[in-house]
Amino acid sequence: MNDGNEPSDELDIRFSHVHLYVDRVCDLSAYKEFEDSLNLFQENYDEMTAGERIDEDEQRGISLDVDVGRQIWQSITEHNNNMDDNKSVAEEFASHGRDIVKQLIAGFGFRVTGCHVTSHTSTVVVTSKDANGIQIVVSAMKSDDENSDVEEANAAVEDNDYHHFAPSNITRFYHAHSNRQGIAVLAFEVGHQCLEGIFLRYSEHHPELVPKEFKNGPVEYGDEARVFEVFAYYSGERGTSLADEGTMLRFIEPITGAANTCKLPGIAPVDASFSRCHPAFFDHWVSNVISRTGFLDTLKDTLYFTPKVDFNAGVVAAGEAQIESTVTGNTASLNAEDGSSALSDQSQIYLPINNALTEVGHVHGFLEEIGQGVQHIASRVDNIISFVQEANDRRKIFGEGFTFLNIPRSYYGVLTKEMLRKGIDNIKDPSGNKSDDVLSLECAHAILNICTAEGVLLDDSSVDLDISGSTIQTILDSKISLEHKEEYLQNREEIVVIILHSRYVNMYNLLKNHLSEQSYIAIVRNQILVDVQTDDLLFQIFTSNILQRKPQDESPFFEFIQRVCSQCVGPDGCPKKVKPGCGGFGIRNFLTLFLSIEVTKAMLAASNAKRDGKMKEYEFAKRKVQLFTDQLNESNPLLTEISEAMTKEGAARDNITLSYKEGRIEDAKVWEEVTEKEASAKSLANDLLMECNMKYQRLMRELRESQEDIQ
Incomplete structure (x- = not known):
C-alpha cells in the first residue's frame, strides 16, 4: 500500500x-x-x-x-x-x-x-x-x-x-x-x-x-x-x-x-x-x-x-x-x-x-x-x-461572459507579392523542382495594390474574412489595368484561390488538409492558436483578464485547450495508448501568448491615447504593436523548428528506454544518435531565436528611448 x-x-x-x-x-x-x-x-x-439549423460540423461547430x-x-x-x-x-x-x-x-x-x-x-x-x-x-x-x-x-x-x-x-x-x-x-x-x-x-x-x-x-x-x-x-x-x-x-x-x-x-x-x-x-x-x-x-x-x-x-x-x-x-x-x-x-x-x-x-x-x-x-x-x-x-x-486575447492576424497569414507570384505551393512542386511562377512581379504588385485600395486587404495586409471569392473576382475584373489584364485572366481562378488561402496559410502549412476551409476560417475568426508536435495537435485560446476592477489592472486569466492525440499504431498493429499531455505545451504558442499579452496592452494604450487626443502617445503605442507583430512573424519559423526538434528528441529518448528494456542495444545506440542530432537542431534554432529576440529588444529599447527624448 x-x-x-x-x-x-x-x-x-x-x-x-x-x-x-x-x-x-x-x-x-x-x-x-x-x-x-x-x-x-x-x-x-x-x-x-x-x-433552420444545419448539422453541426465536428470540427467547426455551429454559430x-x-x-x-x-x-x-x-x-x-x-x-x-x-x-x-x-x-x-x-x-x-x-x-x-x-x-x-x-x-x-x-x-x-x-x-x-x-x-x-x-x-x-x-x-x-x-x-x-x-x-x-x-x-x-x-x-x-x-x-x-x-x-x-x-x-x-x-x-x-x-x-x-x-x-x-x-x-x-x-x-x-x-x-x-x-x-x-x-x-x-x-x-x-x-x-x-x-x-x-x-x-x-x-x-x-x-x-x-x-x-x-x-x-x-x-x-x-x-x-x-x-x-x-x-x-x-x-x-x-x-x-x-x-x-x-x-x-x-x-x-x-x-x-x-x-x-x-x-x-x-x-x-x-x-x-x-x-x-x-x-x-x-x-x-x-x-x-x-x-x-x-x-x-x-x-x-x-x-x-x-x-x-x-x-x-x-x-x-x-x-x-x-x-x-x-x-x-x-x-x-x-x-x-x-x-x-x-x-x-x-x-x-x-x-x-x-x-x-x-x-x-x-x-x-x-x-x-x-x-x-x-x-x-x-x-x-x-x-x-x-x-x-x-x-x-x-x-x-x-x-452581454455577459468573456472576451479573448487579441492575436495578430499575421499569426495566421497575410497576403504578399511573393505569395501571388509563387502560388500556394510556392517553393517546390511534388517532384522537388522549383515550380514556375504564377504571375510576374509586376502583375502581382498590381493585384496587391488593388486589394489594398478596394478593402480586400485590411491594414495589416490580411484578407477580410467575410469577403467571398466572387466579390474578389468582380473587383479585380473591374480594376486590373490593360497592361496586366491578359496575364490576370489566364490565372484568374488560381489568383482568387491564393488570396482566399492567405487568410490561414500559416495554419495550413502546419495542418495541411486535416481541416476544412470552414474550420480554418473559424480558427482565425475566433483567434485560436495552433501548434503541432509530430502528429499531435494542440489548440489553445486565452481569455482577457478576469477579476479586474479597472481595465488596466494586472490579473489572472483562463486558458482553454484541445489536445488532438495522434492515433499511433504499435508493432503489433494495435493502437498505442494516448500519453497524457499529448501535443506538448506549444513553444510557438507560448511565445505567441507572451507577445499577444504585450500587443493587447499596447493596443489598449493606443486606443486610450487616440480617444484622449494624445497623438504622440498614440503613434508610440502603434509602433510598439508593429514591433511585437514583426517579432512574432520572424520568430514563427524558428519556433516551429524548435517544437519539431523537441518532439523528435523526446520520442527518441522514449525509444532509447524501451530498446534497453527489451535488450535491443544496437537500436538504442541508433536512437541515441537521433537524440544528439535533434538536440543539436534544437540548440541551433534556440540560438537563432535568441538573436531574433535580441534584435527586437534593441529596437524596442531604441523606440522607448526616442519617446523619452521627445517627452
Whole structure:
C-alpha cells in the first residue's frame, strides 16, 4: 500500500479544484434565477430555429444567430424586469468589474452545483456538466450591511467549523495580494494514506511553508475528508525568506465513501440544470513567481514533481520583456485508451512556473503590481472551435461572459507579392523542382495594390474574412489595368484561390488538409492558436483578464485547450495508448501568448491615447504593436523548428528506454544518435531565436528611448 513516500509515479494525486477569493458573491437564488433564464433562452432558441439549423460540423461547430438570440433574450429579461441585462447587451463589452460566477454561467454554460454559507462568508462551486470535470470554488466576505434572510441565517454554520471557509483566509490573501481578487488556492485530491507523507515532507524540508493551523498535521472533517494546506511560495529565495502568505496549495484526502462530487468538506450539493455545455477538465495551472527554482525545489522535495519542459532564458521574449519558464509535474501511470479518456484524465499534473528576467513586460508587471500568484488556469475541452464560437456568440447575446486575447492576424497569414507570384505551393512542386511562377512581379504588385485600395486587404495586409471569392473576382475584373489584364485572366481562378488561402496559410502549412476551409476560417475568426508536435495537435485560446476592477489592472486569466492525440499504431498493429499531455505545451504558442499579452496592452494604450487626443502617445503605442507583430512573424519559423526538434528528441529518448528494456542495444545506440542530432537542431534554432529576440529588444529599447527624448 502506498504510504505517500514512494517515487512520483506512485504518488496518487490529481487535480481537484481552484479556489477564488473575490469582492462579492451573490445569493444562491440570484444565480439560480439567472441560470433559469439562460435555460429558458436555449429552449426558446432551439424551438425558433429548429427548422433552420444545419448539422453541426465536428470540427467547426455551429454559430448561434446573434440577432435572433438577442430578440429572445430581450423578451426574457423584459419579462423578468431585468433591464440591466438589456442595457449591457447594447453597450460595448467591458471585461472589468464583473461577477465571475455570472461570467462562467453565461459564457461557458457552467452552473452552480454547490454552496457553503457561514456567518461572514459566502461560497459557491461552479462546474462544467461533467461531474468529474472543472471545479471552481468562489468565496467572498459578506459586506457589513448585507442582511441575510432568516432561512440563510439558520442554515449558516460557524466560521470555525471549516477552516478553509474562515474569513481570515480571505483577509490574509487580500493583504498579501495587494488587496486584489485572485486565484487563491490550487487544490489537489490525493489517494488513501498519501496525505500523511506530504505533511511529513513539508514539515521536514519546508516547515516555513506550513501554516500554524496545520503544524500538527492534516485536519479531519468527520466522514468527509482530511485536509492539509501550505503556502505555495517563499517570499524570496529559500533559506533567506519567509513564506509568501498569498497563494496556497490544498491537499484533500477523501474519507472512503464520501458521496459529494466536490471533495472540499462543507460543500452542500445544489441541483443544476445544464443546457448547452462542453465538458471541461483541468490541464495545467500556471504561476508567476520570484524564485522559479525555489518553487521547483519545493515541489520536488514534497510531491516528487520533476521538470518536463524548459523555456530557457532569452527564448521567451517580447521586445525588452523576457521571462524563463519551466513546466513541472508528476509522472502519471495512466495511459488512456482513447481520446475521450485522455480528455477526462485528471491524474497528470502540470504546473508551469514563470519568473521575469527584465523589469518590463507582463510577468514583471504582475509581480510588481500584485505579487506572486496564479497567472492562469488552463482546461481541456472536447471541441475548442465550437466552444469558443459559442462563447463569443453568448457574450454578444447576453452581454455577459468573456472576451479573448487579441492575436495578430499575421499569426495566421497575410497576403504578399511573393505569395501571388509563387502560388500556394510556392517553393517546390511534388517532384522537388522549383515550380514556375504564377504571375510576374509586376502583375502581382498590381493585384496587391488593388486589394489594398478596394478593402480586400485590411491594414495589416490580411484578407477580410467575410469577403467571398466572387466579390474578389468582380473587383479585380473591374480594376486590373490593360497592361496586366491578359496575364490576370489566364490565372484568374488560381489568383482568387491564393488570396482566399492567405487568410490561414500559416495554419495550413502546419495542418495541411486535416481541416476544412470552414474550420480554418473559424480558427482565425475566433483567434485560436495552433501548434503541432509530430502528429499531435494542440489548440489553445486565452481569455482577457478576469477579476479586474479597472481595465488596466494586472490579473489572472483562463486558458482553454484541445489536445488532438495522434492515433499511433504499435508493432503489433494495435493502437498505442494516448500519453497524457499529448501535443506538448506549444513553444510557438507560448511565445505567441507572451507577445499577444504585450500587443493587447499596447493596443489598449493606443486606443486610450487616440480617444484622449494624445497623438504622440498614440503613434508610440502603434509602433510598439508593429514591433511585437514583426517579432512574432520572424520568430514563427524558428519556433516551429524548435517544437519539431523537441518532439523528435523526446520520442527518441522514449525509444532509447524501451530498446534497453527489451535488450535491443544496437537500436538504442541508433536512437541515441537521433537524440544528439535533434538536440543539436534544437540548440541551433534556440540560438537563432535568441538573436531574433535580441534584435527586437534593441529596437524596442531604441523606440522607448526616442519617446523619452521627445517627452
